[in-house]
Amino acid sequence: MATIRDVAKLAGVSVATISRYLNKTGYVNVDTEHKIKKAIETLKYEPSSVARGLAGKQTKTIALILPDISNPFFPELARAVEDVASTYGYTVIFGNSDDQGVKERTYIELLKKKYIDGIIFASNTLNRDDAVQMNQSGIPIVCLDRGPDNHSCSVVRSKNREGAQLAVQHLLAAGCRKIAHIYGPMDLITAQERMKGYEDAVKSLPWFSPSLMVSGNFQINGGMKATEQLLHTHPDIDGIFAGNDLMAVGALKALHRMQILVPQQVKVCGFDGIQMAEITEPELTTVAQPIYEMGATVSRLLIKKIEGNLDTNEIYELDVTLIPRRSTQKGVHL
Amino acid sequence: MATIRDVAKLAGVSVATISRYLNKTGYVNVDTEHKIKKAIETLKYEPSSVARGLAGKQTKTIALILPDISNPFFPELARAVEDVASTYGYTVIFGNSDDQGVKERTYIELLKKKYIDGIIFASNTLNRDDAVQMNQSGIPIVCLDRGPDNHSCSVVRSKNREGAQLAVQHLLAAGCRKIAHIYGPMDLITAQERMKGYEDAVKSLPWFSPSLMVSGNFQINGGMKATEQLLHTHPDIDGIFAGNDLMAVGALKALHRMQILVPQQVKVCGFDGIQMAEITEPELTTVAQPIYEMGATVSRLLIKKIEGNLDTNEIYELDVTLIPRRSTQKGVHL
DNA sequence: GTCGAATGTGGTACCGGTTACACATAAAAT
DNA sequence: ATTTTATGTGTAACCGGTACCACATTCGAC
Structure with missing residues (x-):
């Protein structure tokens, strides 16, 4: 690998000039410029990023x-x-x-x-x-x-909180009368915000009870477990808003195993908008983040x-x- | 940020010794070692990777x-x-x-x-x-x-070729009597090999015809298109081996839209073993790569x-x- | 005609490490 | 007692760039 000094020697100028030429900092005569260009080409010179980094x-x-x-x-x-x-x-x-x-x-x-x-x-x-x-x-x-x-x-x-509200409103509009929420790890702000959004939207509704909120781990298996638990304690829920798509996918899986039809018996909405949501059966409604x-x-x-x-x-x-x-x-x- | 020379000064030795200490190259007296250790700690010295890289x-x-x-x-x-x-x-x-x-x-x-x-x-x-x-x-x-x-x-x-053979044999064992193949871009070796594997397994079977092989792009939509085409020209196929999971997912989607039941009417097998294969409905059989x-x-x-x-x-x-x-x-x- | 700005270039210290070499001393070998 | 050998350390060149400073030259302005 050629160095800047090699180029300088071949072009018959100093390294400073080469450096100026390369970085377009300071003056360089057009003739010199040509000489440098040629020298660089013949030597296949590539400035070292590492040296640059150090300097x-x-x-x-x-x-x-x-x-x-x-x-x-x-x-x-x-x-x-x-x-x-x-x-x-x-x-x-x-x-x-x-x-x-x-x-x-x-x-x-x-x-x-x-x-x-x-x-x-x-x-x-x-x-x-x-x-x-x-x-x-x-x-x-x-x-x-x-x-x-x-x-x-x-x-x-x-807008996590807003998105969660959107989700719940959508479920309500779709006819749900008892909507549960599977929330993610509480040390994640996103999970907190989505839960707040859910609460905003449902807390004043007559059927709401805190036991409609169960925790998940933002993974598929967490969504499955939460769903099973949920339908055990509240067999009459007809809507699930999961804190993210993976858990919603889990919910879909669990419901399918329990032979509960989606969307006929229970409707499910996720959050994130990952590609996976498009390939589930039925396809998953979701609040998509950009x-x-x-x-x-x-x-x-x-x-x-x-x-x-x-x-x-x-x-x-x-x-x-x-x-x-x-x-x-x-x-x-x- | 402290440099190696700062450390040398503080420890009262030369930079070479510091370097030797750091890289465990060459001898360093235990007492010196302690002095260096202390100097490094008090200065919170961290050697620069960039300088190292250059040197x-x-x-x-x-x-x-x-x-x-x-x-x-x-x-x-x-x-x-x-x-x-x-x-x-x-x-x-x-x-x-x-x-x-x-x-x-x-x-x-x-x-x-x-x-x-x-x-x-x-x-x-x-x-x-x-x-x-x-x-x-x-x-x-x-x-x-x-x-x-x-x-x-x-x-x-x-083992792509072998894996493809495995897939076809599995489909045959599952009762398929006319298996199509959706292959990936032919400039990819993997796609070629998988196609060869398919051919190995089916070429001597009576029902085989080259028109059972259609091309896809290794994406979901390619799988869908290929499947539609396939079922148009060969309404009697009962097995599809897709060159990768994404296309298999596409096949599943397309079949679902055509109201063809999987696995009852057509069986589908993918290749790769991506996570997505576990969440389709029905879940996707696949040749998993490690x-x-x-x-x-x-x-x-x-x-x-x-x-x-x-x-x-x-x-x-x-x-x-x-x-x-x-x-x-x-x-x-x- | 002089001066200051614009243009053009070179020398070289510096960035922060590594390492070859020289040198010194203590321990082991002969 | 002398020669090796092992142990321990410092000096300084080098890696390949950047950029500050000094120095020339040209040129329009006053």
Whole structure:
């Protein structure tokens, strides 16, 4: 591999000039420019990013820390992040935290040493202390879904509470008269917000009882268990709003096993809008988050921060959309 | 951030000694060791990976280039790759190639400049020339599924042809007497091999006709279209072997729309073993590849190569497993 | 005719590590 | 007692860029 000094020698100029030429910083005569261009070509010279990183403290690399890439919500997000990152010339390192604070912190250490330019956290265990520490160590971060409290970093999320209300209203409009909710892990803000939205919508209705809310783990099996439990204690429910699509899929499975017809006997609505929701039988109604857009936004935001075009911490709340499908279809009779 | 020279000063020794201590290369007196340890702690010193990279040409970073992380096959693979990479102290950069050679080559350029230690290609457009070039430029690469011809790099794949035979035999055993095949893009080795496996198993059977093989795009919609076409030309087929799970899911959808019962009228079998196959209705029989294991293997292999414990290029063919589910259940009558 | 700005280029310290080499001393071998 | 050998440490060049500063030259302005 040729170095900048090789190029300088061949072109008959100094390394400083080459550097200026490469970075378009400072003057370079047109003739010189041509000579340099030719030298670079004949040597097949490619400037070393590592050397640049060392000298300039910018690596054109960002990191994406998420709980688990194999959770169906994240691939699309990751795709969006990578798409915009690469558009702006950034590479992305990814890591799975399994929502464990330790792993997150280990990553942060690692990434600092690598002079990473910024970090996107799609993870929920990052706490305020960490965020503050990051801030003062000068590494821009942006969070997804959860802000480590108000203003220690920018946050991109969607309107979870509103979305949950939407879901319940949709179920009501579809004819449901007793709607249960399967909520996710309470340490996740998203799960909390969705539960609040559910409560907003049902608390004043005559049939409401807190025992209509059962916990799940945001996974398929959690949705199944919760559904079984639910139909055991409340055999008369006719609607289930699950805190995310995976649990809704679980609910569908459980109901199918119990030979309860969807949507005839029980209607089911999920939240997230993952691809999987389109292939269940019946297809799953869901409150779709703009997953790709969220990823793109968070990525763009981080890059803005990195390049110094943004120094305030803001919260972006993206709109959700209810996608009605067969699982909540009205007026389908037995 | 403290540098190695700060530590040296504080500990009262030279930078060389610090370096030796850090890398456990060469002798360091125990007393000195303690002094260094203390100095490092008080300064909260963390060696810069970038500087190390420049000096030592090793960045402890690998890249994973795949067609599209949002294709359900890849997240689990990515997870595996990252898991073992991080175990060995490596970070992973990921990129989406969309199976476009241009994008791949762009990545390669980028990664070279970053002194990446090695690359995993899960992509199929890498050709022999590229691989050879990589080899001589000293960057170890390992491929998934597709080797750019025999021995220019190591390859990890699963027994596609054998798996396809398995699928057809299973369908036959389940009572099918006319089995169609939806094959994937012919520029993908995997698709070719699976088709060959199908042919192996059916070519000598009386009912076989080449028109029973139709093409799909490895996506859900391709599976749907192919199925519609198939049932139009051959209304009497009673088994479909799809080249991958996504297309099988599409087949399921299409059959459902045509009101054809699965498995009563037509049985369907997929290939891959993605999570989605478990949540269809009926659940999808599939030839499961050991996805996680493939990722882990390819990752381990690459690291071995990087660390110089492997200089031959080998092919690892992992076993597939047929997972029988409802979509091919025998003896379910109308 | 002089001056200041614009244009163009080179020298070199610096980023923060690694490592070859030189040198010193203590322990073991002959 | 002398030569090896093992142990321990420092100096400084090097990895491949960036960027500050110094220095020339040209040119329009006053």
